[in-house]
Amino acid sequence: MLKQRPFLIETLTAIGLIAAPFVLPHLGFAPNTVNRILVWGLFGLGFDILFGFTGLLSFGQSAFYGTGGFVAAYLLTRAGFGNVLVALIIGMIAAAATGYVIGLIALRRTGIYFAMITVAIAEVFYFVEFNPLSDFTGGENGLPGVPMPSFNLGFTTIHFTDGWSLYQFIALCYFIGVIIALRIVRSPVGAIFSAIRDNPLRATAVGHNIHGYKLTAFVIAAAYAGFAGGLLGVLQAFMPPDAFTFDTSGQLVMQTAIGGRGTLFGPLVGAAVWLFLQDFLQAALDLGAAWKLVLGVVFVLLVCFLRGGIVGGLADLYRLVSGKRARKEAEQQTEIGAARPLPAPMQAREVAHPAYSGPILKATGLTKRYGGLVANSNVDFSVDQGELRGIIGPNGAGKSTFFKMLTCEIAPTSGQIVFEGRDITGLKVTEVCQLGLTKSYQVNQLFTGLTVRQNLTIAALAELRGKFRLDLFRKLANVKGLSEQVEHTLALVNLTARADTQVAELAYGEKRRLEIGLALATSPRLLLLDEPLAGMSPRERVETVKLLKSIARGRTMIIIDHDMDSLFELVQRVTVLQEGRVLLDGTPEEIRTNAAVQEAYLGGVNGEIAA
Amino acid sequence: MISWPNLVSQLFNGLALGALLALISSGLTIIYGTLGVLNLAHGAMFMIGGYAGFVAYQYTGSFIVAVIAGSLFVMLLGVLMERVIIRHFYHRPHEDQLLVTFGLGICFVEIVRLIFSSQSQVVSPPPLFQGITNLGFMYYPTYRLAVVGIVAIALGALFLVLYRTRLGMIVRAGIEDSVMVDSLGINVYRVFMVVFGIGAMAAGFAGIVNAPVVSLTPGVGDDILVETFVVVVIGGVGSFPGAILGGLIAGEIISVTSMFNPGYAYVMLFAAMTLVLVVRPHGLLGVQGRE
Numbered sequence: 001m002l003k004q005r006p007f008l009i010e011t012l013t014a015i016g017l018i019a020a021p022f023v024l025p026h027l028g029f030a031p032n033t034v035n036r037i038l039v040w041g042l043f044g045l046g047f048d049i050l051f052g053f054t055g056l057l058s059f060g061q062s063a064f065y066g067t068g069g070f071v072a073a074y075l076l077t078r079a080g081f082g083n084v085l086v087a088l089i090i091g092m093i094a095a096a097a098t099g100y101v102i103g104l105i106a107l108r109r110t111g112i113y114f115a116m117i118t119v120a121i122a123e124v125f126y127f128v129e130f131n132p133l134s135d136f137t138g139g140e141n142g143l144p145g146v147p148m149p150s151f152n153l154g155f156t157t158i159h160f161t162d163g164w165s166l167y168q169f170i171a172l173c174y175f176i177g178v179i180i181a182l183r184i185v186r187s188p189v190g191a192i193f194s195a196i197r198d199n200p201l202r203a204t205a206v207g208h209n210i211h212g213y214k215l216t217a218f219v220i221a222a223a224y225a226g227f228a229g230g231l232l233g234v235l236q237a238f239m240p241p242d243a244f245t246f247d248t249s250g251q252l253v254m255q256t257a258i259g260g261r262g263t264l265f266g267p268l269v270g271a272a273v274w275l276f277l278q279d280f281l282q283a284a285l286d287l288g289a290a291w292k293l294v295l296g297v298v299f300v301l302l303v304c305f306l307r308g309g310i311v312g313g314l315a316d317l318y319r320l321v322s323g324k325r326a327r328k329e330a331e332q333q334t335e336i337g338a339a340r341p342l343p344a345p346m347q348a349r350e351v352a353h354p355a356y357s358g359p360i361l362k363a364t365g366l367t368k369r370y371g372g373l374v375a376n377s378n379v380d381f382s383v384d385q386g387e388l389r390g391i392i393g394p395n396g397a398g399k400s401t402f403f404k405m406l407t408c409e410i411a412p413t414s415g416q417i418v419f420e421g422r423d424i425t426g427l428k429v430t431e432v433c434q435l436g437l438t439k440s441y442q443v444n445q446l447f448t449g450l451t452v453r454q455n456l457t458i459a460a461l462a463e464l465r466g467k468f469r470l471d472l473f474r475k476l477a478n479v480k481g482l483s484e485q486v487e488h489t490l491a492l493v494n495l496t497a498r499a500d501t502q503v504a505e506l507a508y509g510e511k512r513r514l515e516i517g518l519a520l521a522t523s524p525r526l527l528l529l530d531e532p533l534a535g536m537s538p539r540e541r542v543e544t545v546k547l548l549k550s551i552a553r554g555r556t557m558i559i560i561d562h563d564m565d566s567l568f569e570l571v572q573r574v575t576v577l578q579e580g581r582v583l584l585d586g587t588p589e590e591i592r593t594n595a596a597v598q599e600a601y602l603g604g605v606n607g608e609i610a611a
Numbered sequence: 612m613i614s615w616p617n618l619v620s621q622l623f624n625g626l627a628l629g630a631l632l633a634l635i636s637s638g639l640t641i642i643y644g645t646l647g648v649l650n651l652a653h654g655a656m657f658m659i660g661g662y663a664g665f666v667a668y669q670y671t672g673s674f675i676v677a678v679i680a681g682s683l684f685v686m687l688l689g690v691l692m693e694r695v696i697i698r699h700f701y702h703r704p705h706e707d708q709l710l711v712t713f714g715l716g717i718c719f720v721e722i723v724r725l726i727f728s729s730q731s732q733v734v735s736p737p738p739l740f741q742g743i744t745n746l747g748f749m750y751y752p753t754y755r756l757a758v759v760g761i762v763a764i765a766l767g768a769l770f771l772v773l774y775r776t777r778l779g780m781i782v783r784a785g786i787e788d789s790v791m792v793d794s795l796g797i798n799v800y801r802v803f804m805v806v807f808g809i810g811a812m813a814a815g816f817a818g819i820v821n822a823p824v825v826s827l828t829p830g831v832g833d834d835i836l837v838e839t840f841v842v843v844v845i846g847g848v849g850s851f852p853g854a855i856l857g858g859l860i861a862g863e864i865i866s867v868t869s870m871f872n873p874g875y876a877y878v879m880l881f882a883a884m885t886l887v888l889v890v891r892p893h894g895l896l897g898v899q900g901r902e
Contacts (some may be wrong), residue, residue: 003645006734051706053702055706057706057709057710059709059713070670105885105888108888108889108892109888109892111705112643112649112705112709112848113844113848115649115709116649116840116841116843116844117840117844117884117888119836119840120837120840120880120884121881123834123837123877124878124880124881127874127875127876127877127878128874128878131872131873131874131875132874132875132878201665230680231645246833246837250713252715253713253716254713254717255712257710289721289724289725289729290721290725292717292721293718293721293722293724293725296714296715296717296718296721297718299710299714299717300696300714300715300718301716302709303710303711304696304699304711305708307707525826526746553680603839
C-alpha cells in the first residue's frame, strides 16, 4: 500500500501535525487533550510494533511507561537534573533495559501465557512503586514539579510552556517516533516481525532466531513506552503513580484495537476517540461514570465486527474501491505469464568447506520413540552430493518423523546425523537451516497474511542476513542480492504474476508451489521435500515434477511422495521405509520389481502376491 | 513481630486465600483447557458473583440462598456470554479472544459500578459463622475457617463432576484433544457451553463466599484475576490438580510475605512464578502441548 511514493506517510504526518493546532480547536479539542493524545500515540507506536506487527499481545506495558516516567521525573525533580530531553532519554534507556530483562522471562512462553505473565509483571511494578521504592517515587503522591523543556541554542533560549507551546515539543517527539517506527517496520527486521506474527514455526524453520527478534520488538516497545511515560510527567508537570496501574496497560490495548493494530497510527486514532469520547460523554451528555461503559461496548463491538479497527476499516474500504481495477490487471498478467520460458536454475549457496567430499548427509542408528511407540528404529541412511533420492513407504512407516529428525525439528532418541561432515545432532532447526539444510512441509506452512513476495523475502533474508541481525534502519531494498533472489525464486515456482497477491487468496496448487519456494529461497544445498505432489491435480503434478527437475541441478534433494510414477521418474535412488526401518535401498527399477516392497505395500497376507 | 500464633494464623489465612484462588483458577483453567479461550472477564465473574449474592442476601436474609443465587446467576451469565459472543471467537486468533473477553470484563465492571456505585458494600457473614473460634492455641475468625471448609466442599464437587461423570470425562478428553472428541460424535459446542457455565460458576461461587471476608467493590475482581494468572502459570494451564496446588502455593506466599511486609507479597509471588517458568516452563503439573 502506498509504497510507490517513498516519503508519503512521513510528509502526511508532518502536515497533519503542523495543521493540528489550527484545525483541532474548532472541533472542540483543548490543547492539553491533544498533547495527551500524542503521548498515548507515541506510547502506542512501540506497542503496535509489538502487538500489531509481531503479534505479541502484552497487557503489561504500564511497567515500562511508569519506569521511564519515574526515572525521568526523579532525575528532574529530586536529582537536580536540568536538561529535560536528556532526562527523557535516560528514562527511555532505563525502560528499554527493564524491558530486556522482563522480556527474557515473559518470552519464555507465547500466546496466552505471554499475556498472563506480562499482566503479573506489571502488577509487581505497581506494588514495588508504591512500597519498597516509595522514597524514590513519592508513593501514592507521585512526583510533582516536573519542569517544562527549554533549549539553549546559544543566541536564544526556547521555552516550551504549556498548551500549544508544549504541543510543538511533543509533536516533534511524536514525529521522530513515527519516522523511526516506519524505518523499523520497513527494515528486514520489520519483515521478520510480521513473519513471527503469521507463522512463528515457519519463521524458525527458514532460519530466523525468532526469540531474538521477539525480544527486540519487546525492547523497542519498552523504549517507546519509557519515553512516552517521561513526556507524561512533563505534560502534567507531575508524574502520577497511576501510570503504573493495570488500567494504563488496558487503555493502551483498547486504544490500539479501536484505532487499528498493525497500522502504527491506530493507537493515535484510538487515543483521540477515547479522550474525545471521555470528554464528550462526561461533559456534554452528562453521563458521568458511564462513559467507560460506552467505550467498553464500542470496543467489544469493534473487536467482534471490525478486526482492523478504525484505520484498518478505512484501509479495507480504500482497497475495496481501488481493488477491482488492480485485480483486473493481475488477471491479464496471469494469462501472459502462462507461456513463459523456463527460468535458469537457481544455484545453491556456496559450500562452506569445499574440501569436504564425502556423503552430504549421513544418519546412523537413528531411532525415535514416543513412549512405547517406535516411529523410527535404527535407521542408517546416506546421501551423496548432488544425488536425487526418493523415500517411499506405506502410511505410518515413519517417513515424516525421519524428515523431522533430519531437519532437527525433533530430537532423535538415539543415533547421529552428520551433514557435510559435521555432526548436527541436537542442533536447532534454525541453525540447521542456516547450514544449508531445509525442507518443504507436507502440510503448507506459509505466512498466510502476507503476499507471495513478502513470503519469499522472509525466507531469502534468512540466508542473506544470518539468523539474527539488528539492521533496524536498513531498507529492504538495500539488502544485497535480496530482490534478485526473490524474483528468481518467483520465476522458478511460476508465481511471478501472483507476486503481490495475499497468500490466503492463492489456489491450492499455487500454495503448494510457494511452499517449495519458501524452502528454495533459503538456497539450501540439501533440500528435503515432504510429499510435494500431495493433493495436486495430474496437470499440476507434471508441472511440479518439471519444477523439481529444474531446481535439482547443483543441489541434493530427498523427496518423500506416494506418487511413485512421478517419483521414480525423478530420482536416482529410492529408499523404502517400513514400520520405521529401512526395508530396501536401490534404483527405481530394482524397487519396482522387488517382491518385499510389493508385499509391504499390498499387504501380502499369504505371501502369494509376491509370487 | 513474628510469633508462633502470628505465623500459624497467617498460614491459616494463606490456606483460606489459597483455597479460594484454587477454586477460581480451576474455573479459569478448565475453560481454557477445554475451549482454548483464556477468559479475561473471569475476575469480573468473581465480582458479579459477589454482587448477585449480596442482592439475594439483602432480599432473603439467607446466606445459603445468596450463595446459590450468586453462583447460578454467574453460571447463566457465563452460558449467555459463551452463546452470544465467545462462540464466534473459537476460530479467531488468541489475541482476539483476549481482547474481546477483556472488553467484556470492563463492561461488566462498569455496569456494576453504574448500579451499585464505586462505594464498597459490606456483606456480613451468616450468623452461624460469626465471631471468633478458640482453636486452643489461638483465636481465629470463624468465618475464615468456614471458608476453607466451604471451598473444599466446592472443590470436591468440582472434582466429582470432572472425574466421576460422563460430562467430566468428555471435558478431560476435550482438554487432551477437542477435535478428536468432536469426531467421536459428541457435540463439543454444547459441552463448551456447559464448561463455560461451570467455570464461570466456580468464580461466582468464590465471589459470594469471599464477600464477607473483604468488602465488595466493582474492582474486587481485578486483583484476583492477576493472582489467578500466577496460579495457573505455576500449576500448569489446563490442569485441575495444578490449579489447586498453585492456588495453595500462591495463597501461602501472599500471606506469609504479608506478615513481614505486604509490599513484597506480589514480588515474592512473581519470583515464584519466574522460578517455575525457568525450571518447569509448562507449570508444576502441566503437560507440554497446548500453547
